[in-house]
Amino acid sequence: MRIGVFVCQCGTNIAGTVDTRAVAQRALDYPDVVFATDYMYTCSEPGQQEIQNAIAEHRLQGVVVAACSPRMHEPTFRRAVEKAGLNRYMFEMANIREHVSWIGQDRAANTLKAMELVRMAVEKLRRNEPLFASEVPINKRVLVIGGGVAGIQAALDCADAGLDVVLVEREQSIGGKMAKLDKTFPTIDCSSCILGPKMVDVAQKENITLHAYSEVESVSGYIGNFTVKIRKKATYVDWDACTGCGLCMEKCPSKKTVDRFNEALGVTTAIQIPFPQAIPKKARIQKDACRYFTTGKCKVCQKICPTGAVHYDMEDREVVEEVGAIIVATGYDLFDPAPYGEYGAGRYPDVITGIQFERILSASGPFGGHVKRPSDGKEPKDIVFVACVGSRDKSVDRPYCSGICCMYIAKQAILARDHLPGVNCYVFYMDIRSPGKNYDEFVRRAIEEYGVQYIRGRVGKIYPNGDRMVVQGADTLLGAQVEVEADLVVLATGVESSRGAKELAEKLRISYDQYGFYMESHPKLRPVETNTAGVYLAGACQGPKDIPASVAQGSAAAAKVLALFARDTIATDPQVAGVLESACIGCGKCLSVCPFGAIQWKTLRDGSRKADVLETVCQGCGLCNATCPPKAIQLRHFTDDQILAELDALCA
Amino acid sequence: MPKVVTNDNPYLPHMGTIREIIQETPNIKTFRIVLDDPEEMAAFRFEPGQVGQLSVFGVGESTFVINSPPTRREYLQFSVMKTGEVTRALHRLSEGDPIGVRAPLGNSFPVDELKGKDILFVGGGIGMAPLRTLLLTMADRREEFGDITVIYGARSPQDLCYRYEFDEWKAAGVNLILTVDREFPGWEERVGFVPTVLAEEAPSPFNRVAITCGPPIMIKFVLAGLKELGYEDDQILTTLERRMKCGIGLCGRCNIGDTYVCVDGPVFSNTQLRRMVSEL
Amino acid sequence: MDTLHAHLEALFDDLELVIGWETGYEPLRPTPAFLRSREDLSRLVWNPLCAPNLSVYLPGILKDAKETGKKIGVCLKGCDSRSLGALVQEGFVERERLYVVGLPCPGTVDPEALAEARKSSAPVTHVSFRDGLLAITSRDGTEEIELERVLARRCRRCRHPNPLHADVILGDPVPPRRTEPSFSDVDAVEAMSLEERRAYWEEELSRCLRCYACRNACPLCVCRDRCLAESRTPKWTTQRDGVRDKFLFHMIHALHLAGRCTECGECERVCPVGIPVALFKEKMARIALELWDYQAGTDPAATPPLQTFDPSETGI
């Protein structure tokens, strides 16, 4: 093999504390090195040209560049050597800037270290093999999991671009949390007025297949070629026949069913359409509330249904969808304030959560938009909002900021004042977080125009006094304990990961943080990608987000899918594991440890079973390589021999 | 016996230099090697069929037939298919690189006994290499031999070695029949497996010796085919391969019964093969 | 013995073959026997000299065996049965294809200790065992030697003399010599200073011939023909005769057995140059016990600790 070594001075960044000339000179003593030089800026256009010239002139078969971190310029140099006719993997970098010149002043020690790093790179390169990406066809259908506003946006953007979209929603209707909101901050526009048309769009797009009241059962395959099993849960109503006329709801005798859409503030029927704008607008029987299912007698809805859509014997069924990419938009859940026993949520009917207050404000809510308190239906005169219930609090394992509470408190206080101009609103807060566009102005309006009283401090206790509640807390600005009497207390419960998020993550083989929020590929530069190729994130499943951010991410995820689908095939990274079949003993240890399910069995003609890597699924972590006892499975470009060569270059 | 260019240490390779490398097929390269000592090169003698051990120092040695003919002595030619550690290392070498050579080793084709006879070569893939040395020897001494027919096949046209000299073979009066396993665009020669083409061609066994080399499965069917055509065991020659280390009959691994392929072979007649224990 | 014969006799029609022991070239050397006919059964012997762990043959024999529907009978001692457990666990052996005869084991003999304990060096003509006594007959007469005196090292620390996972147990249970894991020999090595330990192992391992008997006798060394220690690609070891390469081979073996070794001690028993190689694996077993409370081969449904993880574990 003929190797060329290029030692970059990086101006004085490297040459300042490393004798680059000596490093290049020393490289000529290493095996297979036939050319070595130093250069002021190897990554510059002329620097790259120099490499390309040397490849031609000295018939180089491999190139080592000693310069900055490969995380910086490896792609640059790979392209450069490729242009000169070498395989891009016949290239190695020695990091003599971040790991040498920038961290030590001793020129002699640095130079020695740089020499050894070059030697390691040379010895590895001597074991490199040309690698070639393979191309796999892309199935240009996309699965969106979650029909909240982020998922809806992603689905619509994809559908608008002409893709076939499969949208899976766990609940009976799409719309998510946003569908429950009355107005949105900071514009106070009607939530259902802006979301509704989008929901209708979803229903009307022919290229969107909506599976509502359905859940993802399993995911297999890889980018471009996923197979997804979806369980359509039994609704006991044939949705093809149901027209959403609502007759069944009128006649259903089980009228005391807890209304979950209204956050248990009201009642509904056992057969139900959750809210008037529901998409799909189809009825479903809530089995545990249904008289027929609980007593065996009733069947009123079946008799009354004009289209005969009710089928009590319906069972869950499974559908299989083949897609090329997946957008995960499973949203969030709200913190259950039960751990804060001192606040009395659940014990006192007039201590409610923010989302409950949202339903109270809503014209389609349990009180028809009249602000009343749940206990006795009286209009409140004093309302206290408590911020950070389940946010920024380590004691309940929620140390993070939920990001939206400050804003929705301000909105709800403003709306309360709009509905009941005489009401007094108090907000107990820790800090006000209002970093969005027009957000701070919005909070200021609440304070200045609407006279909402902000008290900086934690609430210690909430207890009843007669038919009112006493909110006891600190005012840290006054440095005093304060008490506020209120008719209604709204706990601004924080955002937490959606229930079932971890289980879904495991099906998708994506990672999640300790709170169950999905991990993006890079916190800044790859915010909607996951580490599983072909799976993208949108909305609050990745972390607390408000509506504009969720919508933006929905569009961003759609853009990623469209970019992926712009090609007919995808090139797979060839730095993946490969099996030397003759050495594989069929022990299956690699299959059991692979985090991506990228290894499967292959049966040879003689009946023996061998591990087989799905190169498009393999992410190149090398866990299988470390696990394989006879080392039959090797991670290309990081093989045992390559790593041992680096090690041996250093000590033997 | 040909003169053995060696000192008293048969393990010590002679240094040579790669003069030329030819990429024959995607995984076969041909190396043209010249011994560094001009006197040694001038004195080097071998017989067709003999092998040499090529050394990549630091990796090891491997055995290959010298596929250039003794009649052409400006270089020694070896063709190497990339299969293992040493062959992978050989494929990484460049023109001008040094290389170690221990040669000639092993027996050879009985050229004198073949004089005056019609010859049939049946080769598959890299198996053409040992045939080439004899074929070119005969081409260079054309008048001493009768009809020379070559049936040479590979999986695809690009898997045929020595394509660049087929014309030369034909010009020397060789009846060259080429075949590939299936149809390929632009391929105008035969299509089909070598044993099938052999059956179709059916060269008469009268006064003819068949020499065959190729993958084991091909050999198996070619031997059966030749039998069918009436060839006697002593009219069939083939070459055997075994894992070898020393190449000089000592290290003990290349035996088939009491026959050591490295010193008793690689060339065997079918008569000899039949006498061996069945451990192929 | 008689029970064993009678039991297998009665079952033999349902068995493809029985793997047991028979007398080898001398009565002191029982050797593994593959008994394929009813008449062969008479060759079976079972005594404290039956040292080989027969589970080593199971993956190979099951792979080669024709599917006749008949089971393969195998005689296993306590420690051997743990190996079976591990093999089942890792999918190398289909338990349902076996008929496992468990033999409660009084302990096996260390041949060197026996040679030393014997007064006569004459070739042995007969051996019998009863009540903890070995009766050894040669032309010099019969000597009685207490088994306890000539016990193999592995047996002195044995906690599982009574087989697990067996279809039938023939013989009375043997009270275990140990009820808790015993690592006294590991402790003895650890009592040395670091420097002494290095010197100790360098000297011990310098004798290694790399004959790979330890590896091939190990029932859990499942790479068989594909051992990393002989591989040239990747190349972890050289063919040099130095201590470092020998050391590396034993480290490969030990690390591959980490969390898997069932402590049968075969590696050490078969070592021709008397290197206490089982200590490496005993140390591994101890670490697995300390870190993960894991004992290989006792629960066929368990997952070896290095094949799994626990996100919540701390301290590592």
Next chain:
Amino acid sequence: MEQAFFLADAELQEALAGLSAQADVWVPASDARKPGLVRFRRFQPGLTVRLDARSLVSAKEVLFPRSETLLRFTKEKDLSVPAGHRIHLDDARTVRPVVVFGCRPCDARGFLTFDPVFTKGPYRDPYYSERREKTTFVSLVCRDADAACFCSAVGSGPADPEGSDAQLIPVDGGYVLRPVTERGAALLEPIGRTAAPEQIREAQDVLDQVGRETVGEGSLTTLAEAFRARFQDPAFWHAHIDKCLSCGLCTFVCPTCYCFTITDEARGLNGERIRSWDACMFPHFTLEASGHNPRPSKVERYRNRVGHKFSYFPARYGQVACCGCGRCVRHCPVSVDIRAVVRDLPAQEEAHA
């Protein structure tokens, strides 16, 4: 016995030290830590010499080390040549005279298997041959046969002088040293006193008595044909070999097993080509790069081992490649008994009807 010397037990160390002045003297000796483990070791004063015990590994490694350098190579960087380097080869070796002292007759005889292969050609192995030429074997007349020994069955015997340059005969208070070859005589002259006539007589009695002993039953030297007949009888080979673990122990302790491998071990610009013991029982031994293995399982491999010793080698060199030392039987982890296998070769009908 014409000429003989006497060496008293007490003088052994001194005599060995004397011999060591001109030669490397290899003796059976035990380790301090493993008194039961006897190996051939280079003599140095204080070594526990154990003439009374059989050695585990034969004396083979004295002439045929487990691993030895065939040649060293250096890449000298030189950018003036197209390759950028030149290669220098060096096979220089120094051979010191060697005495193998106190081996058993079987050990000495084992080299008679090496000799025709390594010294006679067609290619002569210079490494072995040069050492062989400078080696003197002094073997001890053997009175310690155990159940694994079978030297008589391969045409040798416990007092066999073949392959030895001198014999050590145990007598009262020491050993009588009897030269067998001129080289032996030359070696012994300086170290022993001339033996007294009664010592010579006693020695002769020992020789006669031991010489009459038969170690091992029957004869295993004429079974080449039987082997060929058995070659394709899988049931026979399975019955004998199913228990084999396929390790290399039998071949490594064997005095006649000479198979080896050659590998390059290099780092950076320097390296060496080494020759090290290999074993026909290892699957890698015949595994080809293509993945094909002509001897894929232990059955074929063991069959080849038996064939090599009792059929192929006799066919090529006119003698069996076995000295009957019994090490392969004695040390086999599962007591595979090659004698039994070879003895059963002809018994076609009985062995498997």
Next chain:
Amino acid sequence: MSEKNERQLRIVGFLCNWCSYGGADTAGVCRFKQPPLLRIIRIPCTGRMDPLFVVKALAQGADGVLVSGCHPKDCHYAVGNFYARRRLELVKRFLPFVGLDPRRFHYTWVSASEGQRWQEVVTEFSAVIQELGPNPGIGADTPMETAGQAASAFA
């Protein structure tokens, strides 16, 4: 820094590409000074770390071995470091049994943003290795030529 007896000490680092290699880069970018003993081998994930690499490095005379990856639960490949920490802890506890000094082996978790922490890790471990001095390895039958060669070329 010339001959074997006072050869420069060397630490072999095995760093995962996503976190710790980035952390080392960050430390460099921030100019956090570190002792010059460490030589880094980049691996994709600590899950790639066969404990044999540690044993081999120490057996052949590496003065220190440092393995660093993403913090548990932050693995780029989700679970690679969960496996790794079991294997690394096992080998850490095993080393002293065969006479290899466990203080010469350290494994830790450093994220790409923790430049400061990386500096501390390298500084502290280097100090330990300085204190311990050269590692004799196991069976010193092959010469330590690298150290001598590279050093003499520069001197």
